[in-house]
Amino acid sequence: MEFNTTHPINNNYLLLSRAEDVHVSMLARQLMDVDFECTGCGECCRSHLGDNSVIVFPDEIQLIMETQKLGWNEICRPSTPQFMDSSGTFHSFEWELIKHSSGTCKFLQENCTCSIYDYRPWICRTYPFYLVFEYAQITPLLSISECEGVGAGSFSKESAIEMATLLKERIISEVKEEIQLLEHLNGYEDWVLVRNDSIEKGVKTDVAVHDSRGLILVSGHDKW
Ligand code: SF4
Numbered sequence: 001m002e003f004n005t006t007h008p009i010n011n012n013y014l015l016l017s018r019a020e021d022v023h024v025s026m027l028a029r030q031l032m033d034v035d036f037e038c039t040g041c042g043e044c045c046r047s048h049l050g051d052n053s054v055i056v057f058p059d060e061i062q063l064i065m066e067t068q069k070l071g072w073n074e075i076c077r078p079s080t081p082q083f084m085d086s087s088g089t090f091h092s093f094e095w096e097l098i099k100h101s102s103g104t105c106k107f108l109q110e111n112c113t114c115s116i117y118d119y120r121p122w123i124c125r126t127y128p129f130y131l132v133f134e135y136a137q138i139t140p141l142l143s144i145s146e147c148e149g150v151g152a153g154s155f156s157k158e159s160a161i162e163m164a165t166l167l168k169e170r171i172i173s174e175v176k177e178e179i180q181l182l183e184h185l186n187g188y189e190d191w192v193l194v195r196n197d198s199i200e201k202g203v204k205t206d207v208a209v210h211d212s213r214g215l216i217l218v219s220g221h222d223k224w
Helices: 009-020 024-034 058-068 122-126 157-184
Strands: 076-078 090-092 095-097 129-132 141-144 205-211 214-221
Touching (some): 009 157, 076 214, 122 129, 129 157, 157 205
Parallel strands (some): 090 205
Antiparallel strands (some): 076 095, 205 214
16 A cells, blocks of 8 residues: 555545445456466566565554464564654554565475465455546546466456455445544654665664554564
8 A cells, every 4th residue: 555644534535435336246257358377487576576575464464363373563564664753663554475585485394285265354355356446537447566476377267256355345345444444543744754775684674564444563673
């Protein structure tokens, strides 16, 4: 999420109603025109194609915690902060799955399968597709990330409807998360934008993560 503190909540309620109006069968027809079949290459779980950060919401993290018997910090970490306040605390608005130093997702196994497959986050379930609201568009647009599965096969009608349903549920979930986050957010008037390259690597720092539950302070976070 590209967070914007001037984004009015009311606008998000409008986006929510538009997300809820997404027509699954029309979206499924669009998907069938794309020709896609997962090849199982696992590249989306590695960093070779660029940023492979998997953003996870609190309820997704909770599900992984319960099913995998893992602690919060064993699953995710604050995403790169976007703001810093006058006391020097960084502010982040998302959690992302932990990666190995190679950039590969912690949950990718040697045989290229996902160890949390049944409980994997929305982003993984819908890759390489996502819906995005472009300015002035009433219906969110279908977008596609880089993936060797595009053009490798074709959706059956059933799998296209299944993917379209997931995409609709995902964007509803994303907008709801942002609404709840904004409802809890305050004190940002003195924050300044931070650039990624201005964050000193390897230096432990505190980071305030804002999500649908409110503010969670992570002490001694050591790098992004
Ligand atoms: S959670 Fe599973 S599917 Fe998602 S990036 Fe990690 S290994 Fe891949």
